[in-house]
Amino acid sequence: MVGAGLTGLFGVGLTTGEDGVMGRNDALTGMASVQKAFALLDAVAADERGLSAKEIAAALNMPLPSVYRLLKTLVESRHLVHLKEESRYALGYKLHALDASLHRQVGTPSAVARLMLELHSRGDAAAYYAVHRGDHIVVAHVVDSPARRRITPMGFGFNDAAHATAFGKILLAGMDPVQRRVFLARHGLPAITDNTISTLEDLELELDRVREGGIAVEREEFMIGSSCLGAPVRNAAGQIVGSVAVSLNAADFDQRSAKIAVLLRDTADKVGRALRATSVLPQRQ
Amino acid sequence: MVGAGLTGLFGVGLTTGEDGVMGRNDALTGMASVQKAFALLDAVAADERGLSAKEIAAALNMPLPSVYRLLKTLVESRHLVHLKEESRYALGYKLHALDASLHRQVGTPSAVARLMLELHSRGDAAAYYAVHRGDHIVVAHVVDSPARRRITPMGFGFNDAAHATAFGKILLAGMDPVQRRVFLARHGLPAITDNTISTLEDLELELDRVREGGIAVEREEFMIGSSCLGAPVRNAAGQIVGSVAVSLNAADFDQRSAKIAVLLRDTADKVGRALRATSVLPQRQ
DNA sequence: CGGTCATTCTCACAAGGCGAGAACCGAAGT
């Protein structure tokens, strides 16, 4: 039972005896040792200060020699570091390099980053830039500041609550009906707050409003106390390839949404132009 | 010869024939499959847009089925994503999560982050916070802005040119002689620019000056056109556990170094106090 | 010098990774 969360990743080999049948029920993907390596990374990442070899062995319940073998490999490749004086293993700097590459691949051209910075200061609000990537919707760039914090769970990366965010609504509104249906079928419409739109009919109506107004509104549908506005970024063909958004607290929202909407549309247009300029032709959906 | 850089990682199995003896000459660290998984990640990371399975197979020269097996595992663990519509594989969001954990582990308490932000704006310069981690010197936090760019290669993470940076000199000055000798033996004193201190004697003299003045100065020793100032952060026992620094362009440096030095000392003291407050007792060297 | 603890080594076993080839699948092309 100990560490079931982690060892569960393997699906076999725990209770090493296990005599029973346990036929081919394991829909497990191969590369057991690779999976273990990543499970180890996760285990180390989970602790604020890193783990000792013994702790890792316990967490993943593997024998110590195996843990050391993995550790050696991971340290050598700089995905882990060995803090010798405290005999602890912690995450290595290679992971930072990989994250930097990830950011490069998700790709916010510097011109767009500048525009978002401008949006942040002129709009006096946390600013977001979201795009399609594969069949996901991802937040590619965020600009916030201590004074204007972003909505915390809405940082860089994959986002699966498109129906409850302004940028998500923009991108959904731009998808063709089939894709949208597939997308929504995969993600469902979980009710994040009491205000979250959670039926397909309501969502389609909302998306119609978005298409008409050219602006997406989200009122405490993702987080109570925060509301967002978003505008579409279009490629040369007029397809929606991205979205620019800001988040405001509920009070600000009522006072400033009109002005913000103008600013957003302006920014979104400029971003579109910037994208067309940098031949980084953004993938259509 | 193709892709030698990557395949070289394995050290075997390239030219698949290879008949010869090929005894136990490989001082290779174990876990071949794990190494391959990470080599694959690197290969994918290297390309701006990600790679197709076939391209990966070519880059690593492995047979296709093996590549697909690895890909499946990595996609499943979210370290890669499969961009189906372009049949490409690119880096996944798990890498961002790992990097976030790395930042947590390197650990800049938010109080310190605030102080650095303040240093950045009051000093009108890019600000750095560096600490010991294991037997490395790492930049734990950087605050810069379009107006006051950091020195580009000096971002978050492991830094191996301590002798050519202000924060490096501070931390070196605080190490005990034995550790310092070991550290310098490992890293050497590469001449990054014409001004880099590159003999042990000169460096020791410089470190004496640092200890006397309580400030480290670096004048275009790391990058022509940029100079830095650094001050020590001490723990309750008075040991140097970190360093606060700023970079300036050469012109600014001459005009403003006196004022900046005062500001730096002040910030470093406050950081020290903040660290003592948050019981995140920083590891001594 | 007798503990404990972290790390590495040894070695025989067999799990599991390997790779050629074929099969499958969906998307054009004709």
Place this chain on the structure above:
DNA sequence: ACTTCGGTTCTCGCCTTGTGAGAATGACCG
């Protein structure tokens, strides 16, 4: 509808290589 083609998955023996108990090494503490 038939074919072609590229991408992806499956099959199936071979044998590399990962495995784990246990012992050895070595640093450090008392």
